[in-house]
Amino acid sequence: KAGVTQTPRYLIKTRGQQVTLSCSPISGHRSVSWYQQTPGQGLQFLFEYFSETQRNKGNFPGRFSGRQFSNSRSEMNVSTLELGDSALYLCASSLLMGEQYFGPGTRLTVT
Amino acid sequence: KNEVEQSPQNLTAQEGEFITINCSYSVGISALHWLQQHPGGGIVSLFMLSSGKKKHGRLIATINIQEKHSSLHITASHPRDSAVYICAVRMDSNYQLIWGAGTKLIIKP
Numbered sequence: 001k002a003g004v005t006q007t008p009r010y011l012i013k014t015r016g017q018q019v020t021l022s023c024s025p026i027s028g029h030r031s032v033s034w035y036q037q038t039p040g041q042g043l044q045f046l047f048e049y050f051s052e053t054q055r056n057k058g059n060f061p062g063r064f065s066g067r068q069f070s071n072s073r074s075e076m077n078v079s080t081l082e083l084g085d086s087a088l089y090l091c092a093s094s095l096l097m098g099e100q101y102f103g104p105g106t107r108l109t110v111t
Numbered sequence: 112k113n114e115v116e117q118s119p120q121n122l123t124a125q126e127g128e129f130i131t132i133n134c135s136y137s138v139g140i141s142a143l144h145w146l147q148q149h150p151g152g153g154i155v156s157l158f159m160l161s162s163g164k165k166k167h168g169r170l171i172a173t174i175n176i177q178e179k180h181s182s183l184h185i186t187a188s189h190p191r192d193s194a195v196y197i198c199a200v201r202m203d204s205n206y207q208l209i210w211g212a213g214t215k216l217i218i219k220p
Contacts, residue, residue: 055206056208
């Protein structure tokens with residue numbers, strides 16, 4: 001069974017631009033969560049989707065948004081990028097919000 | 112005060128030592144997770160437990176629901192166990208996952 005995949009793996013953007021990251025969960029998994037990881041802050045929860053509905057949201061500004069499609073694939077969008085948005089963005093999928101399986105992450109650098 | 116507290120933050124030990132990492136939480140939970148992240152590597156789920164004890168190889172995880180406390184033990188530690196170990200709890204009120212700050216473990220040969 002294929003694992004969680006995230007695209008792209010690396011991305012360089014300029015301040016003010018927007019970015020869309022993609023996550024494909026393990027086949028059969030309907031729950032997808034997104035996290036931001038920075039060296040100083042550790043893992044910070046962004047949001048969690050289950051069956052196309054956002055179930056939980058972390059304490060991030062409205063510039064961070066996401067959605068989940070009917071095939072459980074999920075996208076995360078960050079608008080008006082700031083330097084502080086440079087981080088590793090991780091996606092995790094699970095079966096009915098159980099054990100979390102993480103993807104390799106997307107490394108975003110904002111210049 | 113954070114809802115999930117891990118201790119210690121950093122731990123350095125010699126190969127072969129018995130390792131214990133602790134996780135305390137202050138909310139009602141439906142499950143607790145232990146995960147491992149190697150330097151530059153991805154995050155791997157080690158255990159998900161809601162009661163008692165689980166064992167996988169040299170790793171043992173225990174949870175005491177009444178005391179709101181869990182421990183992760185590593186027996187016969189090895190340098191390849193060097194990683195960050197993260198505890199997370201699934202709240203029973205809204206099912207949100209709350210993450211601990213992680214424990215950085217270094218095992219010296």
